[in-house]
Amino acid sequence: MIFKLRGHAHDLSFKLYDHFFYCDACNQWSGAGYSCGECKFSIHDKCAFLFNMILEIFDHPSHDGHCLKLLTIGAPHHTDPDCHLCGENTKSILYHFSDCKLNLDIGCIDHLRVPWHHHPLQICYIDICDFCNGRGGYGCFCLQCGFSIHGICASVLDLPEINHPAHVRHPLKLLTDGAPIYTDPRCHICGEDTRNLLYHCDICKFNLDMCCASKSPPPVALSNLKVHEHTLTLMPRLISFVCDACGTEGDRSPYICVQCDFMIFHQKCAQLPRVIHVNHHDHRVSYKYPLGPGEWRCGVCWEEIDWSYGAYSCSLCPSYAIHSLCATRKDVWDGKELDRVPEEVEDIEPFKRNDDNTITHCAHEHNLMSLSKDGEESSLCGACVRPISSYTFYKCSESDCSFILHEMSSSREEKKRHFLSPEQLVLSQWKVYSYLARWCDACLLVCSEGFVYGAMFDLVCTSIDVPFIHGSHPHHLLYLKLEDGQFKTCQSCGFDHSKVVLGCVTLPYMVTLPRYDDHPLTLCYGEKASNKYWCDICERETNPETWFYTCSDCGVTLHILCVLGDIRYAKHGGKICEGFELLHNNRSTRPICDNCYCRCPGSFFITLSGQDDVFFCSFYCFKPDRYPYYNEYHAVCPPWAEELEPNT
Template identity: 60%
Template sequence: MSLYFEGHQDHVSIIKHRDGLECDACDRSFGDVFSCGECKFIVHRKCVFMFDIQEIFDHPSHDGHCLKLLTTGAPDHTDQKCHLCGKRTKRLLYHCSDCKLNLDIDCIIDHICARSPLKMPWHHHPLIKVEHGNNMLCDFCNESGIDYCCPRCRFMIHERCVFVFDSPEITHPSHVRHPLKLLSNGAPDYTNLKCHICGDATGNLLYHCDICKFNLDMRCAVRTPTPIALPNVKIHEHTLTLMPRLISFVCDACGMEGDRAPYVCVQCDFMVFHQECAQLPRVINVNHHDHRVSYKYSLGPGEWRCGVCWEEIDWSYGAYSCSICPHYAIHSLCATRRDVWDMRELDGKTEEIEDITPFKKNDDNTITHFTHEHNLSKDGIALKKSILCVACVCPIGSDTFYNCSESSCSFILHETCANISKKKRHFLSPVHLVLCLQNQRNTETCNACRQVFCKGFIYSTNIYSTYRKKFFDLICSSITVPFFHGSHDHHLLFLKLGRGNVKTCKGCGIVEKEYAIGCIKCNYFLDFRCATLPLTVRLPRYDDHPLTLCYGDEKASGKCWCDICEREINLKTWFYTCKDCGVTLHIFCVVWDIKFAKTGEQINDGVELLPNNTSSRPLCVNCQCRCLGPFFLKNYNNICYCSYYCYARLHSMRYFWSKLRCPPWVLEPNT
């Protein structure tokens, strides 16, 4: 997201949740920051008001000359220190070009406050009227577009939100013993600086009891007060009552510790619940299990292990269990994660039995598959390698298969592929995955491994709507957890990443931002591309023996070269090798960057996929290298591309090529 500040010619971008970044105006940290790539400054939201004051003509220390706001630091020909306080100035400062002197922001603020006519009875510092406050957040409603700002304490508020100051003292149901006083300069240092009810930072504006050292933020006090009593909760038969105080406890619903404001049941010897756990659903669907799970307190004696995180469950606390599978249970907090639960409460709703069978059986040898309009007949004759299964795009070989009863139709399926479920639950999505046949007119990328797929069956989160639709290929959607991989001694679990939580793949060294498989205890992670690589492959053109996936060695020394592209291989990352001949090959050179590739098919309209098996290899129009992969792309103008990466890059399809692996013959060092 980029935007412009008034009076600043370059656009700035917002960086969220970076508390550790130091502001170039105030030296303090207020969370979200704005950054200018041209001027190299970083400024907090609460300091953006400085851009409303581009020039000052009447500063008492420098009357008569103009002090102008600079965002690139003090000019080189001037003293870098502030003319008044002697401190070294930062990138945001005020400068007089005539006298070549500099003033830092702190020394300017006193003057700004002194000349402000806005002295409100509800705030102890003078305020300034902000003309361009779209990028600053109100301390009451947390929405942008403020009207008033206090330069000293960075208090900000809309004019429409000033009504809160009509009640400088309130009696609140969460603290009935004493009235609460309104503060606009943050919580006092002698208290717990967070809200005593929700645990969030109180910010500048809060209600406070100085006798009890009790703090209440605006959300809990005015906007969305926490209920004092919960009469009809799903997981407990009695009314629960809020205990609005700082108190350490262990939640009976999830077994985790808490430090403030639990709900308690007086009738049940003061059973305690986190506020969130008190409102847990009773019956839900989760993407790690095929059946519904329901909340149970307690699980009962036994050795229980969570079906999501695979950690031990303390059976004396609440958890979710399956009535059909007697040994299946999930931690309460694991079951209700947003990437596990579809957010639907099913208590009182009849469970619908869905038909997930992919075909209708007509007789012992004939079926009608939902992806094809003709009947399919069962056969077991060995076929040549060039005949590929429509679902997995692998040779039929000697496996039993179904082929189309129409002589003019080449539709053919392995028997095992014909039985792939039409709909299933999988940890990659909190909602059902629906099986469909890849449409050759639309290029799709698997959201798990981030590779383009050409043909075959795919799973989609929603085949009827484009809203947040996601696609997963058959290989990625077949992974189960715990996942065992030869590169690591322990089992690996699925990790949904995001919000700055990224992992580096041990296989390729590339940073993954969305999905990963990993062992948190060992800090070992794989992206889905590396996790699903075939352990052995055959490339008769380069070696008569099977090639084995080698997991690299961080202590490896020396050099090794790929027999296909003749570029150096990084021995610390994964590669394919022949144990008999010593042949070594890049991963990319073996598997390429298009999954389920099929000769003669089109990737996009007019772009054909062709085998790279001739003696003269075509030249890629993008990277100007010879096409070295097992396939290449050619459009209707006979223009060739060595990979989908080069095709997407040349056609400015940044959404695709920014997520694809670069061929080793295009970039150095090679991957």
């Protein structure tokens, strides 16, 4: 944490020392405080708090009725330098009252009065600050009303009364015990809860939170806007309205346009961009007011759009439109304003055709030759990691390179916009990064081969569009972005997630598993059953209400993870990370996992390169501490590993 000390030229950093250090302010020893790396200056956290924030102390219990002022160069020469309470030398920093020649050292300042709070405050460590809502740190605490504040936060409370451009009629007074009961406790500018600290006008019942008071105030007028041609004027008061820019209701401090019959904007809507790219559409969209007659439906939330208000629409797709607030969400828009930015013709083709039989692909360094099936049926495509089978394919022209590519896989766009990321995604080939394994950020399944988009989204997840139709549900499905602290329960695996995980969404409806069943296995979307089901692979119980694989001919039931594992793109000899590789589980005796002590059930297992005695049945068992959300995403835990004793 960086700390700025009044009168010191450099930034200080907080330190917890293994041994006591010497404070340059009070000349005493302590184990925690702030230090300067440039000039070797150190100061206790308590001294820094008093030195920086409390320049004057009113009505201290030791000297009621007078004001003590902070001195930083020692006691005056005409006074006794000792503290009048404890008798110790006051050193370089102390509080002093000149009329009575009274000195108090820092160690005796445990309680104080300040002009901005009506009760005595105790100097101590606090649990939570009523100003910044942060936890921990040195500060002040009121035993009578529970008010607490960090020392560094108290620096903004020097003014018990301010004049603010958002309320020019009357001065605003500082309150430290919350908004009065006769007024709306939220800030009249931004709408946030004011908590205990706010500035208030008791004539107009106007409230201003500390954030709006300490930052630059919202401008009284806005001109040269992207979404409106006239100047907008701030109306800083509580008033109910419907925003003409987004069509949603507001209850405070809008911007209005007198020239347009009081067109009203939310503060954030007044700054809307005019032309943007969104990740739900391939073309640019532009703001339009009003949207115009028609039956419009938002391309993000799929709700109806009221055409009498503003929205974003596409000039190339006459039926496409998006709510203003949906289009400018952080998970939808990349934050770039494209007004007056020339639109470049993007070359999203993944390859360039050199001649009738040869191409150069963006994800491979060598030229590829076009071939029909030619003894490569069992080879795996470098993009989707599936057998070439009888499909037409491209093969690398270099004799020492075995890269091969389905003709269909070669046509995937080099760049694409997708709802998983506000930024445009670029196609690339999966790479091994040292000892750090990589997984898809959407489904959380580990990748060992194949093509990916962007930072790490696999081909299956990036092939999903919204709205999405899934066989398990009769209605359209939309992608939901959860806020911090929110959880949703997946109807497939039954577990709560703090983000939308596409692992269950992308499960294949039908798979073949010759090792365990000669017939195709189909995905069952759960069912009510009184009897118990058992997995024929791990021989442990299956919950019939969650999804599982079954065979209609044999009646077997199989855990999803037992059938598919937690590694999506896998091939024999492929690397999970440096030093570890995947091998086919086709031995006569299945190896025993070194983590869960069960025989590896899947088609692949992980082993240490060059050794035959280190085995892991899944990535979860290989490195559970590196698996994202592994404490939350329990579905990745092998069902055969639950409640097992070692060496069973």
